[in-house]
Amino acid sequence: MLDSPDVVAPSLPKTALADSAAARRGIASDDRKATLDALFDALKRERNPDKARELSGQIRLEWAESGSPTVNLLMLWASKAIAENRQTSALDFYDQVIALAPDYSEGWNARATLHYQMNNYRKAMSDINHVLQLEPRHFGALAGMATILTSTDKPELAARAWERFLAIYPAERKAQEQLNELQEKVAGSRT
Secondary structure, eight states: OTTOHHHHOTTSOHHHHHHHHHHHHHHHHHHHHHHHHHHHHHHHHOOOHHHHHHHHHHHHHHHHOOSOHHHHHHHHHHHHHHHTTOHHHHHHHHHHHHHHOTTOHHHHHHHHHHHHHTTOHHHHHHHHHHHHHHOTTOHHHHHHHHHHHHHTTOHHHHHHHHHHHHHHOTTOHHHHHHHHHHHHHHHHHHO
8 A cells, every 4th residue: 555656656747657667567577587587597407398397387377477457358358269169259359469469479479379270371470470579489489380380391491490499498308209200301301
């Protein structure tokens, strides 16, 4: 209650209060970045697949937090629409998420996933590229990219995407298997 801007600074103009709120979000953003950096460092060093999976889950939880109740609600509605097989509605919700929070990588990632499920690979890849611009360590987006490149018969590019993935998340066995299969395919096509 004492931290309320109205109690502490009732005479401050609204712009000062807004600047104060923005500063608090900046601190939270710095804390979140530090948390993610620590989690990614641990993920890169972890060789136990089960422990690495726990770390990746913690990273996903950090990514999921948009910082906006409105965006969180739209993401929930989109998930519900997908569960009810209403993909067009889900796309509309994701479009609104991206319009409201263009720096929220999970909005882009969720929409990319939906585009992929709808076999619209070009739009999925476009959204994946946005995700990777916002969060270059987004192993989920890299896995999506590798999957699309594999599906579209681009094994060399898919292998590179899996290599990028494994540089971030080296203990993921399925990614290692995918990379090995692609490398064998590429080597076989050269002989």
